[in-house]
Amino acid sequence: MARAIVHIDMNTFFVSCERLTNSELNGIPLIIGGGDRGVVASCSYEARKFGVHSAMPIHMAMKLCPQAKIMKGDMELYSRLSHDITEIIQEKAPVVEKASIDEFYLDITGMDKFYGSYRWTDELARRITKETGLPLTFALSVNKTVSKIGTGEGKQKQNLEIPEHLVQSFLNPLSIRKIPMVGQKTFELLSRIGIRTIQTLSEMPAESLQQMIGKNGTELWKKANGIDNTPVEPYTERKSISTEDTFSQDTIDVLKLNRILQGMVEKLAYQLRAEQWLTSTVTVKIRYANFDTETKQCRVPYTSADHILIQTVINLFTKLYQRRMRLRLIGVRFSGLVRGTYQIDLFNDTEEMLALYQAMDRMKTRYGFDAVMRCAGASFKPNTKDEILKRKK
Numbered sequence: 001m002a003r004a005i006v007h008i009d010m011n012t013f014f015v016s017c018e019r020l021t022n023s024e025l026n027g028i029p030l031i032i033g034g035g036d037r038g039v040v041a042s043c044s045y046e047a048r049k050f051g052v053h054s055a056m057p058i059h060m061a062m063k064l065c066p067q068a069k070i071m072k073g074d075m076e077l078y079s080r081l082s083h084d085i086t087e088i089i090q091e092k093a094p095v096v097e098k099a100s101i102d103e104f105y106l107d108i109t110g111m112d113k114f115y116g117s118y119r120w121t122d123e124l125a126r127r128i129t130k131e132t133g134l135p136l137t138f139a140l141s142v143n144k145t146v147s148k149i150g151t152g153e154g155k156q157k158q159n160l161e162i163p164e165h166l167v168q169s170f171l172n173p174l175s176i177r178k179i180p181m182v183g184q185k186t187f188e189l190l191s192r193i194g195i196r197t198i199q200t201l202s203e204m205p206a207e208s209l210q211q212m213i214g215k216n217g218t219e220l221w222k223k224a225n226g227i228d229n230t231p232v233e234p235y236t237e238r239k240s241i242s243t244e245d246t247f248s249q250d251t252i253d254v255l256k257l258n259r260i261l262q263g264m265v266e267k268l269a270y271q272l273r274a275e276q277w278l279t280s281t282v283t284v285k286i287r288y289a290n291f292d293t294e295t296k297q298c299r300v301p302y303t304s305a306d307h308i309l310i311q312t313v314i315n316l317f318t319k320l321y322q323r324r325m326r327l328r329l330i331g332v333r334f335s336g337l338v339r340g341t342y343q344i345d346l347f348n349d350t351e352e353m354l355a356l357y358q359a360m361d362r363m364k365t366r367y368g369f370d371a372v373m374r375c376a377g378a379s380f381k382p383n384t385k386d387e388i389l390k391r392k393k
Helices: 013-021 058-064 075-092 117-132 144-157 164-171 184-191 198-202 206-213 216-224 254-274 306-320 351-367
Strands: 005-010 030-033 040-043 069-071 095-100 103-107 136-141 240-251 277-288 293-303 327-335 390-392
Touching: 005 117, 005 144, 013 030, 013 040, 013 075, 030 058, 040 058, 075 095, 075 103, 075 117, 075 293, 103 144, 117 136, 136 144, 144 164, 164 198, 184 206, 198 216, 206 216, 240 254, 240 277, 254 277, 254 306, 254 327, 254 351, 277 306, 293 306, 306 327
Parallel strands: 030 069
Antiparallel strands: 005 103, 005 136, 030 040, 095 103, 240 327, 240 390, 277 293, 277 327
């Protein structure tokens, strides 16, 4: 039996959320992002016609589209509406994967026997738009790759159904840039040898691709041939990553405790970005010398940025640590995780901040986490037990 995989993508999600609360924004070029030195987090289709796109520096976007209206963005609003959409989908779909704040994969294999997969998905999409007021596009096919590509094409041709026997004919004329794992460097490399369409890529020997690109070559060849056995991974708000440190000697040194907490957050935040997670819930745990244990948590707009999470953790710790007794343990947990590639707060941070995060992460990935750290967190040296980030469901 062929699988039935749906990809749902909320259309220009941040822009649509803003227009939901202010109808005067309808029909005008709109850019969501930071100030003059910030970057574009999202933009309307009216702005995209001028060449504006996500992650573009704001000053460059304004040169392309000077008549655009720039808004800072409201991540709390976006997070709340994303949660509402998730609840609607989870209520109806048998298996749901929340790929990011505004996109979802559904495995509805077997639904055609009882109802009709496309009809069921169309009714779910209509319900989402009716209850939230937000537009979306979906595509239904045999795997995640084809469905995601279909959603991108569907934004121009409406919702698509791509049955198994039409997968290759659907993919063949498209640019290789439509394949999710093809970035700018891979595109340029393949273009130099005349590979620009998916059909040409699919006809190339897999071994040759592997020699050119490395281990991802075979995977790229499979995607070009419509092959993707990646399962839809059920989404749960309970998944978390955490770390804690038990001291060899109990301490009341607040400055030392703050430094340790900052080191913990920096390590966990890097892990979030490396695995493309965003967190929405932050928890701080302390254990006193008499073994009394207390925790405090708060919700935050989805993020994986060190500086935002560090400030949140320090604030929680300040509110939590009130008894002024010696502590024997402190810990940090990030939960309510969703898949996401917004690696920093695009609404408040500058181009320099974005470049700094990317450069630091590259160095950490290549040379190890300790290769570059904030001075305040450099004193955090987790023991072997704490080095392992716990994942809970």
